[in-house]
Amino acid sequence: MTTSTQSPAAGMTRLPAAGIQTDHGHGSTALAVGARCPCEKCRPVHSAYRRRVYRLQGYGLWQPHIDATQTREHINYLHQAGISYLQIAEQSGLSGNQVRRIAHKVVKQVRTETAEVILALTLEGMRRKVLPATGSARRLQALVAVGWPFASVAPHIGMDPRGITRVIHQPYIFRTTADAIVVAFEQMKNLKPEDNGVSLIGAQKSRRLAERRGWPDPLWWEDMGHIDNPAFDPATAERPLNFHEQARLRAEEILHLASYGAGPDEIAERLGLGRDYVVARLRDLREVAA
Ligand SMILES: [Zn+2]
Secondary structure, three states: OOOOOOOHHHHHHHOOOOOOOOOOOOOOHHHHHHOOOOOOOHHHHHHHHHHHHHHHHHOOOOOOEEEOHHHHHHHHHHHHOOOOHHHHHHHHOOOHHHHHHHHOOOOOEEEHHHHHHHHOOOHHHHHOOEEEOHHHHHHHHHHHHOOOOHHHHHHHHOOOOOOHHHHHOOOEEEHHHHHHHHHHHHHHOOOOHHHOOOOHHHHHHHHHHHHHHOOOOHHHHHHHOOOOOOOOOOOOOOOOOOHHHHHHHHHHHHHHHHHOOOOHHHHHHHHOOOHHHHHHHHHHHHHHHO
């Protein structure tokens, strides 16, 4: 490729140094700069990237656009290895259409930032990007079991409400989506849907749907583990109690300890539960009692 003509921009895109992170986790160039992930690992990487651009601009070394050849070759390399344009798009913060336009030579130039983000994608990294959708589906179903309609979860994971039910049918899911579902799950599992924008009817419908389908709730999974294990079948899992009984028993234990004046910390400690969970259940139980 361009070995003799070393324009600063062309040279730059070939150097993975200067803050370009080719690993694909949070804090990588792809996620932080391309997809603009706002998490605490990605934000500093994005700032560092911006500072580098400003510095190069200051030296007059930054070209906003560069020849698309190298970027196109890299996209084609990934694509031929079985990575879809959509996966490349998802990882680089571009649209599927933009990736296709580069790949099919519709555009001859790309933004330098786009080139750097694309070149930071590695095949190994991309292959680590998908995983079985089992855990994601179970988390969504568990949220339904405590009263969150699928559509109400969608905004929390940046998904179209119409697309979210696909997750429970598709075999594989992007790791970024799976991660977002974990975050939403952890935040939402202890919240009361009715206090957070879900109608009473919507919440009841969801809980009934989950009951009919036999979808365990978050606490059941907390007790049983294996939520991400496709080989684990909740329907045939050996268990002394089903999840409704389990939840009732937990509530009784919590009330019992609370009646002796134990605070949330002590209850959480003694029952091996999360403090947030205990606080949420105490609040529920007091509401029922009131
Ligand atoms: Zn991030």
